[in-house]
Amino acid sequence: MADLLQRVAANGDVEAFRALFQDYAPRVKSYMMRQGADPRTAEELAQETLLTVWRKAALYSDEKGSATTWIFTIARNLRIDRLRKEVAWQPLPEDNDEQPSPDPAPDEVMSEKERGDRVRKILAELPPDQSEVVSLAYVEGLSHAEIASRLSLPLGTVKSRMRLAYHKIRDALEDLR
């Protein structure tokens, strides 16, 4: 996928873009729907995300992380901007490693792909109660308080499940020494 993105970046290659569109737009639409957009809005947001990918392609380089990370970050930022209309939200840097540290942590020297594989593996192995809260936060876009009321759990339980899940992911990333 990074190849396609690079072809778009280097030559404004429309065919490469169509292939990217086919691969990513349906997942972006699906993401927007899970976040609460109706199908029409989700379609528009998916179109807009991919149009942004086209327009910003020149800013992408594979050193900045995988195409998926980059495209997802654009979608995530657009989603908050459009679906939540909040003034104080935090756009995440699309550029994945803008500040390479002089003394990189072990997980920073790991390839992005390796890191992605590890994260996916740990997510798949999480106990259901942990993966449920993680998915509600990331995929459905619910706050801790909303998750707590959806699952009828104390807020503290929701937060501790989130923490446990992340610690496993962090450990898995750190052990690749």
Place this chain on the structure above:
Amino acid sequence: MTITHHPDIANLMCCAAGSQPEAFAAVIASHLSLCKSCCCEVRRMQQIGVALFDKLEPAKMAGPAPVVAMRAGEAETAPQKDETTPAHHPCCGMTAGGVPGPLVPLVGESLDTVDWHWLAPGVWVHTVPLSKGCCGELRLIKVAPGKKIPEHTHEGQELTLILRGSYTDALGTYRQGDVADLDEAAVHSPVACSKMGCICLMANEGKLEFTGTLARILQPLLNR
């Protein structure tokens, strides 16, 4: 700036997920602009979102790729450097007036020019407006040297970022850049540093409830 108190991991995850209530998002964004280690953490946490996104069941697109719009924009925009990157970038620090980058659009460039309202002897507040319909409250609080922030409890979580000076409560001393991340059970009455006082940014999920007598009389002032 040496930061010793960071937001809870779960709150950083919520930031990476983009699912935080607005008032908290503002505090976390402001902390991230001052704290490299939390920035790195959030970047790692972003990978969770990416992995979950990758596994989503695709939803069929109704329309084709926006080739017309692409072509239309081609002359001036595509594909090249663009200017739509947000002006406030994470890890961008604070202004000379002590305002973290992400907060500048909401409160201006300097803490000295904020429109402060008197709340109690030695305590001033400024309520930061949030989007319509959004729950929670965000305010700047200024406390004179050695004065107390009136004792209070809160429904839901409270997140406080120190912008200038420091304060001390039963949990320790919080200095510039530090975040006090309290859950709903906490009752506390922090005392501002005796030399510099303290200015902090405080986000609450529910309403603040002041517990002292004087504070109860003052409560109505807080909500104006």
